[in-house]
Amino acid sequence: MKQEIKTALEWLLALENEGYEGALVGGAVRDLFLGLPITDVDIATSAPLEVVLRLWPGAKPVGKPPLQTALLQCGSVSVEFCSYCGFSLEHDLGRRDFTVNAMAMTRLGTLVDPRGGEKDLTRRRLRFNGKASERLGEDAVRAVRLFRFAATLPLFTVAPDSESACRDPELYRMIARVPGERLGKELMKALEGDIGLFLDMLNGTGLLGAILPEIEALKGIEQDPDKHPEGDAYLHTRLCLDTVQKLTPDPAIRAAALLHDVAKASCASTEDAPACFTGHEKDGADLVREMARKWAWPQEFAEVVTSLVRWHRMPSAAWPEGGMARQIRVLGGEWLERLFVLGYADVLAGSGRLMPWMENRARALAGLFRLEQAGRLLDGREVMDILGLAEGPRVGEILAKLDEAVACGEVSTPAEARSWLIRDRH
Numbered sequence: 001m002k003q004e005i006k007t008a009l010e011w012l013l014a015l016e017n018e019g020y021e022g023a024l025v026g027g028a029v030r031d032l033f034l035g036l037p038i039t040d041v042d043i044a045t046s047a048p049l050e051v052v053l054r055l056w057p058g059a060k061p062v063g064k065p066p067l068q069t070a071l072l073q074c075g076s077v078s079v080e081f082c083s084y085c086g087f088s089l090e091h092d093l094g095r096r097d098f099t100v101n102a103m104a105m106t107r108l109g110t111l112v113d114p115r116g117g118e119k120d121l122t123r124r125r126l127r128f129n130g131k132a133s134e135r136l137g138e139d140a141v142r143a144v145r146l147f148r149f150a151a152t153l154p155l156f157t158v159a160p161d162s163e164s165a166c167r168d169p170e171l172y173r174m175i176a177r178v179p180g181e182r183l184g185k186e187l188m189k190a191l192e193g194d195i196g197l198f199l200d201m202l203n204g205t206g207l208l209g210a211i212l213p214e215i216e217a218l219k220g221i222e223q224d225p226d227k228h229p230e231g232d233a234y235l236h237t238r239l240c241l242d243t244v245q246k247l248t249p250d251p252a253i254r255a256a257a258l259l260h261d262v263a264k265a266s267c268a269s270t271e272d273a274p275a276c277f278t279g280h281e282k283d284g285a286d287l288v289r290e291m292a293r294k295w296a297w298p299q300e301f302a303e304v305v306t307s308l309v310r311w312h313r314m315p316s317a318a319w320p321e322g323g324m325a326r327q328i329r330v331l332g333g334e335w336l337e338r339l340f341v342l343g344y345a346d347v348l349a350g351s352g353r354l355m356p357w358m359e360n361r362a363r364a365l366a367g368l369f370r371l372e373q374a375g376r377l378l379d380g381r382e383v384m385d386i387l388g389l390a391e392g393p394r395v396g397e398i399l400a401k402l403d404e405a406v407a408c409g410e411v412s413t414p415a416e417a418r419s420w421l422i423r424d425r426h
Helices: 003-017 027-034 049-055 089-094 117-123 132-138 141-152 160-165 169-176 180-190 195-204 233-247 251-259 280-295 299-310 324-348 355-374 380-387 393-407 414-424
Strands: 022-025 040-045 060-062 069-074 077-083
Touching: 003 022, 003 027, 003 040, 003 069, 003 077, 022 027, 022 089, 027 040, 027 117, 040 089, 049 069, 049 077, 132 141, 132 160, 141 160, 141 169, 141 180, 141 195, 180 280, 195 233, 195 251, 233 251, 233 324, 251 280, 251 299, 251 324, 280 299, 299 324, 324 355, 324 393, 355 393, 380 393, 380 414, 393 414
Parallel strands: 040 077
Antiparallel strands: 022 040, 060 069, 069 077
16 A cells, blocks of 8 residues: 555544544545545545644645645645535535535545545546536636546547536636646646647637637737648647657657647748748746746746747757757757757647758757867856956857857867867957
8 A cells, every 4th residue: 555545544643542533535436446646635524624734733734724635744745634515425526616526535445425426436437416407616727627637547539418517608617717836737637638638628618718828829820831831720739749748758848748849829920021920939937927827837837938939940950059058058958959859849730841851959068069079168257358358248258159169079078168269369
């Protein structure tokens, strides 16, 4: 048995010794049945929150009464204590989102299943717990969670009546008012599964515009038929996601695939350059940065996704004369690997012409090898001494150019670097 479950059972015994009921509920029970990794544990109890905090002083109160809970860490897994939502465990389970999340197990292994969750779990079917309109009226984000679970739980499908309930136009308006960080949390989790299916279900129920209006706006955005014979920018994005999912489970690359052309709807084409979308990479990066902030995505993750969107055309476009060595130096080889995976999917979702990608891949790998082998050939102080410069941004610019010279194979030793500085008087 997993250690976090063993510990949770010990905590249930501690509650019983105090005269209270307690049971494992929700996702932990579901995942135990499915044999999936346990990522968090929920304990429902008849004990008031103050009793939980007395028994476990290290627990952290979360939220506001009457829905306040207490969080306690068990290794890498969070355990959440909640007092019964109502007067009994059965009543508490009746208010949960889906039938497969409305099951409980007591300390001695008794299954409590008042809503048919076991049957739905056997059939791997997602269904709202009770009346769908009531569950959605309590929390509109449950529609997003429904599709997120369909995308992340293996072989699960959504019950037709539950999917139909998500087509209510009022639900669109409700979700559009939900704080961005709640939607961002669901999006982040969906990236771990079949993100393409998640997008399709949002689109099929008409909810895509409420959650990802920037992606909805890509519909009907025509592209150069030579580079994009597949159709509009939305279809291209969808095809790019399909390919990325087959290539990598990395959520940053998947997020970048979803968002890489997000600015095409706002980058107007001109008569001289129809369907050109000049600058959509830079505009897209700015837009993604704002979206990630709205969704409260972790800063490091958001920065990686933003940089991938900013440079996503580099693997298949004309190799830039400057700037890439600095990106490699700052973001590292792992970033470069991610960029070329994204670029590969981008090409396959369009023209399919991979030779430019392969040529740039060779250039990028050569540059990475050279930079790794050379290390820092000169530091800022040496540059100032050789050129007689004062401290300032000019020194950093020269070091960046030196990195480009190293990446291109022009310079490989400190002596060559000094000669390069003196010769060109940068």
